Amino acid sequence: MRKVSSLAFGIALALGLAACSEAPSENTEGNTSSVNQTQLSSGVQTENLDTSVRAQDNFFRYVNGQWLARTEIPSDRARWGSFDELRERAEEHVLEIVREAANGSGAAGSNQQKIGDLFRSYMDEERIEELGLSPLAEDFATIDALDSHAALATYWGEQQRYRAGTPIALSVGQDQMSSDQYVTSLSQSGLGLPDRDYYLSDDERNQILRRQYAEFIQELWNEAGWANAETAAETILAIETQIAAEHWSRIQNRDRVASYNKMSIEELTEAAPDFDWQAFIAAADLDIAEIVVRQPDYMAAFARMQNNIAVADWQTYLKFHALRSSASMLSSNFAAVSFDFYGRILQGLEEDRSRERRAVSAVESVLGFMVGEEYVARHFKPEAQERMAEMVDNILIAFGEAIDQLDWMTAETKTQAHEKLATFTTKIGYPEKWRNYDCVTIEADDLFGNMRRSADCEYDRMISRLGEPVDAYDWGMTPQTVNAYYRSTMNEIVFPAAILQPPFFDVNADDAVNYGAIGAVIGHEITHGFDDQGRRSDGDGNLRDWWSPVDEEQFRTRAQQVVDQFSAFNPIDDLYLQGALSLGENIADLGGLNVALRGYRNSLAGNEAPVIDGFTGEQRFFVGWGQIWRIKFRDEALRRQVVVGPHSPGKYRVLGPLSNMPEFYQAFDVEPGDEMYRGDDIRVKIW
Numbered sequence: 001m002r003k004v005s006s007l008a009f010g011i012a013l014a015l016g017l018a019a020c021s022e023a024p025s026e027n028t029e030g031n032t033s034s035v036n037q038t039q040l041s042s043g044v045q046t047e048n049l050d051t052s053v054r055a056q057d058n059f060f061r062y063v064n065g066q067w068l069a070r071t072e073i074p075s076d077r078a079r080w081g082s083f084d085e086l087r088e089r090a091e092e093h094v095l096e097i098v099r100e101a102a103n104g105s106g107a108a109g110s111n112q113q114k115i116g117d118l119f120r121s122y123m124d125e126e127r128i129e130e131l132g133l134s135p136l137a138e139d140f141a142t143i144d145a146l147d148s149h150a151a152l153a154t155y156w157g158e159q160q161r162y163r164a165g166t167p168i169a170l171s172v173g174q175d176q177m178s179s180d181q182y183v184t185s186l187s188q189s190g191l192g193l194p195d196r197d198y199y200l201s202d203d204e205r206n207q208i209l210r211r212q213y214a215e216f217i218q219e220l221w222n223e224a225g226w227a228n229a230e231t232a233a234e235t236i237l238a239i240e241t242q243i244a245a246e247h248w249s250r251i252q253n254r255d256r257v258a259s260y261n262k263m264s265i266e267e268l269t270e271a272a273p274d275f276d277w278q279a280f281i282a283a284a285d286l287d288i289a290e291i292v293v294r295q296p297d298y299m300a301a302f303a304r305m306q307n308n309i310a311v312a313d314w315q316t317y318l319k320f321h322a323l324r325s326s327a328s329m330l331s332s333n334f335a336a337v338s339f340d341f342y343g344r345i346l347q348g349l350e351e352d353r354s355r356e357r358r359a360v361s362a363v364e365s366v367l368g369f370m371v372g373e374e375y376v377a378r379h380f381k382p383e384a385q386e387r388m389a390e391m392v393d394n395i396l397i398a399f400g401e402a403i404d405q406l407d408w409m410t411a412e413t414k415t416q417a418h419e420k421l422a423t424f425t426t427k428i429g430y431p432e433k434w435r436n437y438d439c440v441t442i443e444a445d446d447l448f449g450n451m452r453r454s455a456d457c458e459y460d461r462m463i464s465r466l467g468e469p470v471d472a473y474d475w476g477m478t479p480q481t482v483n484a485y486y487r488s489t490m491n492e493i494v495f496p497a498a499i500l501q502p503p504f505f506d507v508n509a510d511d512a513v514n515y516g517a518i519g520a521v522i523g524h525e526i527t528h529g530f531d532d533q534g535r536r537s538d539g540d541g542n543l544r545d546w547w548s549p550v551d552e553e554q555f556r557t558r559a560q561q562v563v564d565q566f567s568a569f570n571p572i573d574d575l576y577l578q579g580a581l582s583l584g585e586n587i588a589d590l591g592g593l594n595v596a597l598r599g600y601r602n603s604l605a606g607n608e609a610p611v612i613d614g615f616t617g618e619q620r621f622f623v624g625w626g627q628i629w630r631i632k633f634r635d636e637a638l639r640r641q642v643v644v645g646p647h648s649p650g651k652y653r654v655l656g657p658l659s660n661m662p663e664f665y666q667a668f669d670v671e672p673g674d675e676m677y678r679g680d681d682i683r684v685k686i687w
């Protein structure tokens, strides 16, 4: 649910790998620091370099080759890289907090009691085994009692709180056309596989995956002791294939204008007839006159499907999804079947994470900001916040200079771009106001109930925003998250505490490597406000076209070049990157590097950078970027990332942008004939 609601709030794409991420560290800053730069380390992790690879041919391998050679992906991970290393560290810190709470005896309702008892409820395997499937008994009874399509419409509405297999999903977030208000959005949903492509693509790999998905359905079905598993699997797969065929693609969903369709409920009823939208909305506890429909033609198709599919078949679909979505919290037989498909088959994992680590994830998902408050008290240094703020200011200044010097944009549009840049706000570290969890009651022997009460609490929190002023203190990520994001409706960039540490930001390293790492990450987030979707809203956070037609055309031409460049990368098998899916991220990387380099040059104030460890300042800048993207993927996970995006795998986040930068060519003497060389005429610079 969090993911969906975040999307509705307009959080675009952080920087990261899996999600969106970036991890800075403490700040070392050139122009503001009084530290003598010659005493600082280079920040280059020389033990990772592979000097047998030419930097000009493959900078990713040159910077990370030895690390790639000696690193094994842990057996319970789908990939391993610099972000994962930091995430592991953050998770260990959270585990300490959680264990202490579990070993203490906090007063009922206290933070310590809630954190501790939630953890204990997850760790109480004996109780969980004893309960078996019984926590879902009431849900199954409700599904069994559905006796008409009208009853289904109400059921979909009631289930919005829990999201166990609903083909349509409601969320409340800032209105992208009136960002000072909240609005309800309606989106497509309802699939058990990661994307519609898994159902629709006829290549051999997807055919095999569909067969394995059908086997998974049967195993879960049998485990529940229900009859006719094979028929059930056919029915479920047939329904999901119908849903998938009507889903918009991820590329279509990126289009903020096409997916913004505000309608009255009467208009929705007219556009998607024969479904009782009023009953659905009322059952979701909403009293609304209008709604933003993200995929109108999907809703029309859904309304038809909902009526054409027999109630009994929907019941089969619903029972499976109720079971599937809770399987990891049920007794070990269900959890194991679920891991076998979602972990082993879809991600290539050799083993599941330990129960303790899964318990930590559950605590994070239910009480994330409560844990974050303690995490910040223990692990966040106020000086990191100050130094980070200085660096953000410097990069914002550099972005303004970059706008002034663009050779493709007219003065009129530059003025508008400056206006947007001037209204950026920044959040660093942790929220000024902590989230209140009074609405969640946690009991040490009731894992399932805890999760349900949390879902109720968060859903009520979300819908109670309607009609209220926008919460400027809201955070879309907890402070212990190793990531960062840009939110268009607030025009803000946000850097949680956990990303403010090495290797993203090394207080003991000279500026160059920090500008290439966290500096470029800051630039990346700012550039999201000016990427192919971010540019469509203004400084107030509203979708508004502030571009002259000629500048729009110039932008689109350059964006298409970025699409084409990335679509030519072929990471595995016959799979190519989807340049149109990762476009926003790739523009953000390219822009982020350009403005961070400008910020670095400004920081030198005309002085020459020292040579450290044999690297010039600009060489270290680029090495800083190369280092943060070191990563290894399992094949399954790499394929998944290419299909669902939106971030290009780390290797291409290094090779792609740098091959467009003349400053990189200069720093490393890249010449025609080198593998990273692109001719002048095919290099792209947008920001």
Ligand SMILES: [Zn+2]
Binding pocket: 012, 013, 014, 015, 016, 020, 021, 524, 528, 585, 588
């Ligand atoms: Zn991003």
